[in-house]
Amino acid sequence: PVACVDCGACVSACPVGAIAADSKLTPDQLPFVELNAAFYPKREGKLPPTSKLAPVQDAPIVHPRRSGPLTVAIVGSGPAAMYA
Secondary structure (H helix, E strand, C coil), X not given: CCCCCCCCHHHHHCCCCCCXXXXXXXHHHCHHHHHHHHHCCCXXXXXXXXXXXXXXXXXXXXXXXXXXXXXXXXXXXXXXXXCC
């Protein structure tokens, strides 16, 4: 696509190895360059951004309990959950 800046980030991020630089394609893969170009036609004018940041929301006010133990649920197993 025209928006590509040739940084290579998509190549390493693709989980199935389906993305490659056009300079590294084999002869049997070259037809896909034209298919890709046809899929992303050139447009007149500037396109709007493809993503927008979500609005910042205030954190909810949580009042501490007066009795009993603190109960916490950790959802997920990513970095945030491992350090909780």
